[in-house]
Amino acid sequence: MSYIxxxxxxxxxxRRTEILDAADGLYAExxxxxxxxxxxxxxxxxxxxLVYVYFKDKEELLFAxxxxxxxxxxxxxxxxxxxxxxxxEKIEAIGRSYMTYAFEFPHYFDFVSRFHAxxxxxxxxxxxxxxxxxxxxxxxxxxxxxxxxxRDGSIRPxxxxxxxxxxxLWAFTHGLIQLAMAKGNDLDRFGIGIPELSDYGFGLLRLVxxxxxxxxxxx
Numbered sequence: 625m626s627y628i629x630x631x632x633x634x635x636x637x638x639r640r641t642e643i644l645d646a647a648d649g650l651y652a653e654x655x656x657x658x659x660x661x662x663x664x665x666x667x668x669x670x671x672x673x674l675v676y677v678y679f680k681d682k683e684e685l686l687f688a689x690x691x692x693x694x695x696x697x698x699x700x701x702x703x704x705x706x707x708x709x710x711x712x713e714k715i716e717a718i719g720r721s722y723m724t725y726a727f728e729f730p731h732y733f734d735f736v737s738r739f740h741a742x743x744x745x746x747x748x749x750x751x752x753x754x755x756x757x758x759x760x761x762x763x764x765x766x767x768x769x770x771x772x773x774x775r776d777g778s779i780r781p782x783x784x785x786x787x788x789x790x791x792x793l794w795a796f797t798h799g800l801i802q803l804a805m806a807k808g809n810d811l812d813r814f815g816i817g818i819p820e821l822s823d824y825g826f827g828l829l830r831l832v833x834x835x836x837x838x839x840x841x842x843x
Contacts, residue, residue, distance in 0.1 A: 694758035711773020
Protein backbone atom coordinates (compact mmCIF):
# COMPACT_ATOMS: atom_id res chain seq x y z
CA MET A 625 0.00 0.00 0.00
CA SER A 626 1.33 3.42 -0.94
CA TYR A 627 1.91 6.21 1.56
CA ILE A 628 -1.04 8.18 0.20
CA UNK A 629 -3.33 5.15 0.42
CA UNK A 630 -2.23 4.52 4.02
CA UNK A 631 -2.95 8.14 4.93
CA UNK A 632 -6.42 7.85 3.41
CA UNK A 633 -7.15 4.72 5.45
CA UNK A 634 -5.88 6.42 8.61
CA UNK A 635 -8.00 9.48 7.91
CA UNK A 636 -11.07 7.35 7.34
CA UNK A 637 -10.54 5.49 10.62
CA UNK A 638 -9.96 8.76 12.46
CA ARG A 639 -13.19 10.24 11.16
CA ARG A 640 -15.12 7.10 12.03
CA THR A 641 -13.70 7.18 15.56
CA GLU A 642 -14.64 10.85 15.92
CA ILE A 643 -18.22 10.05 14.97
CA LEU A 644 -18.34 7.09 17.35
CA ASP A 645 -16.88 9.14 20.20
CA ALA A 646 -19.51 11.82 19.64
CA ALA A 647 -22.35 9.28 19.55
CA ASP A 648 -20.94 7.50 22.60
CA GLY A 649 -20.81 10.73 24.61
CA LEU A 650 -24.32 11.79 23.61
CA TYR A 651 -25.68 8.33 24.42
CA ALA A 652 -24.17 8.58 27.91
CA GLU A 653 -25.50 12.11 28.39
CA UNK A 654 -28.97 11.95 26.90
CA UNK A 655 -29.98 8.33 26.45
CA UNK A 656 -30.20 6.83 22.99
CA UNK A 657 -33.80 7.78 22.24
CA UNK A 658 -32.93 11.48 22.56
CA UNK A 659 -29.85 11.35 20.32
CA UNK A 660 -30.16 12.51 16.71
CA UNK A 661 -27.77 12.18 13.80
CA UNK A 662 -27.69 16.00 13.60
CA UNK A 663 -26.47 16.14 17.21
CA UNK A 664 -23.81 13.55 16.50
CA UNK A 665 -22.61 15.51 13.48
CA UNK A 666 -22.45 18.77 15.44
CA UNK A 667 -20.64 17.13 18.34
CA UNK A 668 -18.09 15.58 15.98
CA UNK A 669 -17.83 18.90 14.07
CA UNK A 670 -18.67 17.17 10.84
CA UNK A 671 -21.49 17.48 8.34
CA UNK A 672 -24.55 15.28 8.66
CA UNK A 673 -23.88 14.04 5.12
CA LEU A 674 -20.43 12.85 6.15
CA VAL A 675 -21.87 10.90 9.10
CA TYR A 676 -24.09 9.05 6.63
CA VAL A 677 -21.02 8.17 4.57
CA TYR A 678 -19.78 6.10 7.51
CA PHE A 679 -23.09 4.90 8.97
CA LYS A 680 -26.23 4.12 7.02
CA ASP A 681 -28.58 5.29 9.77
CA LYS A 682 -28.91 5.86 13.50
CA GLU A 683 -29.43 2.16 14.21
CA GLU A 684 -26.16 1.22 12.56
CA LEU A 685 -24.45 3.92 14.60
CA LEU A 686 -26.05 2.52 17.76
CA PHE A 687 -24.72 -0.93 17.03
CA ALA A 688 -21.25 0.48 16.37
CA UNK A 689 -21.28 2.06 19.83
CA UNK A 690 -22.73 -1.21 21.08
CA UNK A 691 -19.80 -3.14 19.68
CA UNK A 692 -17.59 -1.03 21.94
CA UNK A 693 -19.85 -1.88 24.87
CA UNK A 694 -19.76 -5.61 24.19
CA UNK A 695 -16.02 -5.73 23.63
CA UNK A 696 -15.35 -3.82 26.83
CA UNK A 697 -17.64 -6.23 28.68
CA UNK A 698 -15.71 -9.17 27.23
CA UNK A 699 -12.43 -7.57 28.32
CA UNK A 700 -13.77 -6.97 31.84
CA UNK A 701 -14.91 -10.60 32.06
CA UNK A 702 -11.50 -11.84 30.95
CA UNK A 703 -9.68 -9.65 33.46
CA UNK A 704 -11.98 -10.82 36.26
CA UNK A 705 -11.56 -14.46 35.29
CA UNK A 706 -7.76 -14.45 35.42
CA UNK A 707 -7.81 -12.74 38.81
CA UNK A 708 -9.06 -15.88 40.58
CA UNK A 709 -7.73 -19.46 40.48
CA UNK A 710 -10.81 -21.63 41.16
CA UNK A 711 -13.68 -21.86 38.71
CA UNK A 712 -16.35 -20.89 41.24
CA GLU A 713 -14.28 -17.85 42.21
CA LYS A 714 -13.91 -16.90 38.56
CA ILE A 715 -17.69 -16.98 38.13
CA GLU A 716 -18.26 -14.73 41.12
CA ALA A 717 -15.51 -12.34 40.00
CA ILE A 718 -17.08 -12.15 36.54
CA GLY A 719 -20.50 -11.44 38.04
CA ARG A 720 -19.14 -8.68 40.23
CA SER A 721 -17.26 -7.19 37.30
CA TYR A 722 -20.55 -7.10 35.37
CA MET A 723 -22.17 -5.13 38.18
CA THR A 724 -19.24 -2.71 38.33
CA TYR A 725 -19.38 -2.29 34.55
CA ALA A 726 -23.10 -1.50 34.67
CA PHE A 727 -22.72 1.26 37.25
CA GLU A 728 -19.58 2.65 35.62
CA PHE A 729 -21.05 2.66 32.10
CA PRO A 730 -24.84 2.74 32.47
CA HIS A 731 -25.35 3.58 28.79
CA TYR A 732 -23.33 0.52 27.80
CA PHE A 733 -25.44 -1.60 30.12
CA ASP A 734 -28.50 -0.06 28.47
CA PHE A 735 -27.19 -1.23 25.11
CA VAL A 736 -26.51 -4.73 26.43
CA SER A 737 -30.12 -4.83 27.66
CA ARG A 738 -31.38 -3.62 24.29
CA PHE A 739 -29.25 -6.14 22.46
CA HIS A 740 -30.49 -9.06 24.55
CA ALA A 741 -34.05 -8.03 23.66
CA UNK A 742 -33.13 -7.59 19.99
CA UNK A 743 -34.20 -10.33 17.59
CA UNK A 744 -31.37 -10.92 15.14
CA UNK A 745 -32.89 -10.92 11.64
CA UNK A 746 -31.87 -13.45 9.01
CA UNK A 747 -30.36 -10.63 6.94
CA UNK A 748 -28.55 -9.06 9.90
CA UNK A 749 -26.20 -6.20 9.17
CA UNK A 750 -22.46 -6.54 9.61
CA UNK A 751 -22.53 -4.30 12.68
CA UNK A 752 -25.22 -6.45 14.32
CA UNK A 753 -23.10 -9.53 13.70
CA UNK A 754 -20.04 -7.86 15.23
CA UNK A 755 -22.03 -7.18 18.39
CA UNK A 756 -23.23 -10.77 18.49
CA UNK A 757 -19.67 -12.01 18.02
CA UNK A 758 -18.42 -9.89 20.92
CA UNK A 759 -21.33 -11.07 23.07
CA UNK A 760 -20.52 -14.69 22.22
CA UNK A 761 -16.93 -14.08 23.26
CA UNK A 762 -18.11 -12.63 26.59
CA UNK A 763 -20.33 -15.62 27.36
CA UNK A 764 -17.46 -17.84 26.26
CA UNK A 765 -15.38 -16.45 29.13
CA UNK A 766 -18.11 -17.56 31.54
CA UNK A 767 -18.30 -21.01 29.96
CA UNK A 768 -14.54 -21.50 30.31
CA UNK A 769 -14.72 -20.45 33.96
CA UNK A 770 -17.41 -23.06 34.56
CA UNK A 771 -15.34 -25.71 32.79
CA UNK A 772 -12.40 -24.79 35.01
CA UNK A 773 -14.62 -25.22 38.06
CA UNK A 774 -15.77 -28.64 36.89
CA ARG A 775 -12.14 -29.70 36.48
CA ASP A 776 -10.91 -28.33 39.81
CA GLY A 777 -13.94 -29.57 41.73
CA SER A 778 -15.12 -26.14 42.93
CA ILE A 779 -18.32 -26.59 40.88
CA ARG A 780 -20.43 -29.69 41.41
CA PRO A 781 -20.23 -32.18 38.52
CA UNK A 782 -24.01 -32.55 38.09
CA UNK A 783 -24.61 -28.83 37.53
CA UNK A 784 -25.49 -29.42 33.88
CA UNK A 785 -24.18 -28.17 30.56
CA UNK A 786 -21.68 -25.30 30.99
CA UNK A 787 -23.42 -23.17 28.35
CA UNK A 788 -26.82 -23.64 29.98
CA UNK A 789 -25.39 -22.66 33.35
CA UNK A 790 -23.52 -19.69 31.83
CA UNK A 791 -26.70 -18.32 30.24
CA UNK A 792 -28.63 -18.83 33.49
CA LEU A 793 -25.95 -17.07 35.53
CA TRP A 794 -25.90 -14.19 33.03
CA ALA A 795 -29.69 -13.85 33.22
CA PHE A 796 -29.66 -13.91 37.03
CA THR A 797 -26.87 -11.35 37.30
CA HIS A 798 -28.38 -9.10 34.64
CA GLY A 799 -31.70 -9.08 36.48
CA LEU A 800 -29.96 -8.40 39.80
CA ILE A 801 -28.21 -5.39 38.27
CA GLN A 802 -31.42 -4.05 36.72
CA LEU A 803 -33.15 -4.28 40.10
CA ALA A 804 -30.27 -2.55 41.86
CA MET A 805 -30.17 0.26 39.28
CA ALA A 806 -33.90 0.85 38.93
CA LYS A 807 -35.19 0.14 42.42
CA GLY A 808 -32.55 1.66 44.69
CA ASN A 809 -35.15 3.70 46.62
CA ASP A 810 -37.34 0.66 47.21
CA LEU A 811 -34.35 -1.33 48.38
CA ASP A 812 -33.55 1.47 50.85
CA ARG A 813 -37.15 1.35 52.03
CA PHE A 814 -36.70 -2.35 52.76
CA GLY A 815 -33.43 -1.67 54.55
CA ILE A 816 -31.36 -3.35 51.81
CA GLY A 817 -28.24 -1.74 50.39
CA ILE A 818 -26.90 -2.54 46.94
CA PRO A 819 -23.65 -4.05 48.32
CA GLU A 820 -25.66 -6.32 50.63
CA LEU A 821 -27.96 -7.34 47.79
CA SER A 822 -25.04 -8.19 45.54
CA ASP A 823 -23.28 -10.17 48.30
CA TYR A 824 -26.47 -12.12 48.97
CA GLY A 825 -27.09 -12.75 45.27
CA PHE A 826 -23.58 -14.00 44.59
CA GLY A 827 -23.80 -16.12 47.74
CA LEU A 828 -26.86 -17.79 46.24
CA LEU A 829 -24.95 -18.46 43.04
CA ARG A 830 -22.23 -20.18 45.03
CA LEU A 831 -24.83 -22.38 46.70
CA VAL A 832 -26.26 -23.34 43.33
CA UNK A 833 -22.93 -24.09 41.70
CA UNK A 834 -21.36 -25.80 44.71
CA UNK A 835 -24.39 -27.88 45.61
CA UNK A 836 -25.04 -26.46 49.07
CA UNK A 837 -21.43 -25.92 50.11
CA UNK A 838 -20.78 -22.52 51.65
CA UNK A 839 -23.24 -20.05 53.12
CA UNK A 840 -25.38 -17.15 51.98
CA UNK A 841 -24.38 -13.82 53.58
CA UNK A 842 -26.80 -12.61 56.28
CA UNK A 843 -26.89 -9.10 54.81
